[in-house]
Amino acid sequence: MEHPRQPWTQSPESVLSALEVDPGTGLTGDEVDRRRERYGPNRLREAEERSLWSILWDQLKSIIVVLLVVAIGVSLAFGHWVEAVAIGVVIVVNAAIGFFTELRAVRAMESLRELGQADSKVRRDGDVVELPAVELVPGDIVVLERGEVLGADVRLLEVEGLQVDESPLTGESVPVTKRVEPVGEETPLAERESMAYKGTAVTRGEGLGVVVTTGMDTEIGEISEMVGAADAEETPLEKRLDTLGHRLVWLTIAVAGVVAVTGILAGREIFLMVETGIALAVAAVPEGLPIVATIALARGVQRMARRNALIRRLSSVETLGSTTVICADKTGTLTENRMEVTTLVLPSGRIDVEVDDDGRATFSAEDADLVPEGEVLHPGGEDTDPHDAGLDLGGDDAGGRALLREALRVAVLANEADADAAGGAEDGPGDPMELALLRLGQAAGMPRDRLVDRFPRSRLVRFQRETGMVASYHEAEEWDEGLIAVKGAPEAVLGASDRQAGPDGPEPLTGEDRDRWLERNEALAGRGLRVLALARKDGTAEDEPYQELVLLGLIGMLDPPRAGVAEAVRECRDAGIRVVMVTGDHPETARQIAGSVGIGDADELTVVTGQELEDAAEDDARRTELVETARVFARVDPGQKLRLIDGFQERGEILAMTGDGVNDAPALKRADIGIAMGERGTEVAREAADMVLLDDAFSTIVEAVRHGRVIFRNVRKFVVYLMSGNVGEILAVGGASVAGAPLPLLPLQILYLNLVNDVFPALALGVGKGEGHVMDQPPRDPDESILEPAHWRGIAGYGLLITVAILGAFFWALEGLELDVPDAVTTSFLVLSGARLLHVFNMRDRRSGLLRNEVSRNPWVWGAIALCIGLLALAVYVPPLAGILSLRPPSGAQWLVIAAGSAFPLVAGQLYLALRAALETDDARS
Helix, strand or coil: CCCCCCHHHCCHHHHHHHHCCCCCCCECHHHHHHHHHHHCCCCCCCCCCCCHHHHHHHHHCCHHHHHHHHHHHHHHHCCCHHHHHHHHHHHHHHHHHHHHHHHHHHHHHHHHCCCCCCEEEEEECCEEEEEEHHHCCCCCEEEECCCCECCCEEEEEEEEEEEEECHHHHCCCCCEECCCCCCCCCCCHHHCCCEECCCCEEEEEEEEEEEEECHHHCHHHHHHHHHHHCCCCCCHHHHHHHHHHHHHHHHHHHHHHHHHHHHHHCCCCHHHHHHHHHHHHHHHCCCCHHHHHHHHHHHHHHHHHHCCEEECCCCHHHHHHHCCEEEEEHHHHHECCCCEEEEEEECCEEEEEEECCCCCEEEECCCCCCCCCCEECEECCCCCCCCCCCEECCCCCCCHHHHHHHHHHHHHHCCCCCCCCCCCCCCCCCCHHHHHHHHHHHHCCCCHHHHHHHCCEEEEECCCCCCCEEEEEECCCCCCCEEEEEEECHHHHHHCEEEECCCCCCEECCHHHHHHHHHHHHHHHHCCCEEEEEEEEEECCCCCCCCCEEEEEEEEEECCECCCHHHHHHHHHHCCCEEEEECCCCHHHHHHHHHHCCCCCCCCCCEEEHHHHHHCCCCHHHHHHHHHHCCEEECCCHHHHHHHHHHHHHCCCCEEEEECCHHHHHHHHHCCEEEEECCCCCHHHHHHCCEEECCCCCHHHHHHHHHHHHHHHHHHHHHHHHHHHHHHHHHHHHHHHHCCCCCCCCHHHHHHHHHHHCHHHHHHHHCCCCCCCHHHCCCCCCCCCCCCHHHHHHHHHHHHHHHHHHHHHHHHHHHHCCCCHHHHHHHHHHHHHHHHHHHHHHHCCCCCCCCCCCCCCCHHHHHHHHHHHHHHHHHHHCHHHHHHHCCCCCCHHHHHHHHHHHHHHHHHHHHHHHHHHHHHHHHHHC
């Protein structure tokens, strides 16, 4: 057996010959076994589940953790086991918090996984049997019926009105009409009408096909391979923390080395200088940083979960805060992924249609003779004339009202959706456009079941590609002749019509009339609408359906924008974030939807196709131009999406990609943050994403952006807070060592403050709600690090203030109060503790108020201060702990020195913030 290459280009007979199968009998059992052995089961490779060990390892591979492990080794080498144990506790606590937070996200994703596969009807040994899709092999003859989900890629052999929903694979929002004739070799996936693909669903008609590829060889399998090959991007926060960690490594080595060597050269004892080096190393490393960063991100995850966003990676919650571009998939993300009627064009004019949340239809037109402005159609009474079938327009029933009623009746009756059901089926399986017509009938008081009850169907001529129309025959005792309701492609219906409806009955359809109707059709299509034509004729079940029709009008449908999308897009624009639509749908449809949700003016938007991207692949200047200027990319396949993402990332953009289909999965994984739809999204898309929107609301992304920005600012605040305190410790210990004075702080005291006392205020900063104006500013520079030069200067300045407070209090205790070294060290220790606690209020935005600001309004800050005061009291007044830390209870005079020294950095810091804010105000005025 020779596997057919590009089967969409070959005739059915050639494909069958290559696969060595008779479509009348199908494969034999023995042949199935041989082919299964050759090709394997029809199953995609499952994504490797993250093990508990891999989740744990992710928490331990930070450079800061490595530095802490080195510190443990050094401490143990010199017999400082208490310090070693304390640092080990930091590592364990940090890893535990991150491990359990990410484990919960992994378990939540596992609960979303769909189990099992759909069954397929297959012809084997001459009989049609139903079996799991996993058992399909190349050469199997499959029977296709409405509602069936295809289990493999199939070359179509026979079709009867067959339409397939390919939106999970291509992004095309409207089902594709299939045929058996071959198509060209370069035909894009969305236009290969002779093929039906694994994972897509039959919405209408019937067909017969032969399986040509299974498992990983299918189109979905190839996309799965792309997902595996698309490396997940390291998030910006991970990169920044890693960079900061590397800087701290060299800072620690440099400070400890310089001070130790300087002391030894000055004749100090080697053991004393090694001990001093350890103290400085301990002071240089912000041991609490991993804990605070992890908890701050975990808090963001919890907040986002309450907003219906599931974060799969802790650092991803911050990534959206630095996002500069959001590439939004159209179908199912910006739109509802269902069709709704928006426009009716009758011979007498255009009528706009809107269905409200209560399921009632409002029809409005400029011409009051058509329908009074804003009039609502509603069900009629039981005595309604059978010809009206329950549609009560109210008032005079002349002119346009009668034409509107008749057009709606034909739209509901000439409908294949759930054609054999007795109910309305406006939400059942079927072609989305036909379901939209049924929903409109229900909203307008013409439910399908009432119409069918009044006018029983005697015959249905299903949609055929050759005719492009559907005809439904109906009878009623009150009628001399029956009704033939026809719906179909405008060109086809217009060609079969010789009259058009008029206020006083059918009128001749002239050549000028035909041209005018074609222009109306083009105008609706130009607005991105899907257009159908409606027609009718009197006749019986024996009459030909597509001759001498009376044209009733055109009906336009659109996949409507999701609620809240336009507002969310506007908020993104106000926040300096560029929203770009990327879709596999038709360019004109994409343009109109982009205009309706506020991405740009539909008349001015430039739409770039996937082929144009492909053509510009080797032209860097042209590709850069397209990426920089375009707002809409249409007819884009999965491979082209990856190249588009690469184009944005090469420009330094932080890219968020939304999607719900299988075709979106590779891009979701490649983007800086992939965002999948939880309700309507495919399992493949959810598995590839960093974040899952449980409510599928685009507006949730805006909330995530806000949280991400707040989290980054909070991370920056607590890093500045921790580092400025650590710099104060380094300068104080280093300065005393170089000067030959006693050390004002001991290594274990520094570790106690860094691990216990400083973590809680920093954590309170990390979980703050942030300033209200965070979304009124443009995104920060994607290359901006956590600490910019201005922040390093602030750290140095605040650190110097804390150093002055520590050394001033220490030497005043030694000289002014004439205390011994242990008592003086207790004084400097408590000054450092108090100064660092009050220093948290220096972390306010300088543009905020002195007393009312985001720090003072944060209840967690006050709780942290109260807790730390209690921990300091334990350290000083509980003998076992005080003995380990070499602390003594201070006297009243010491407490006065401690209070003055603790307040000094706060007072000086607040004066600095006030002065800087005043200077900025003067600059702004000038």
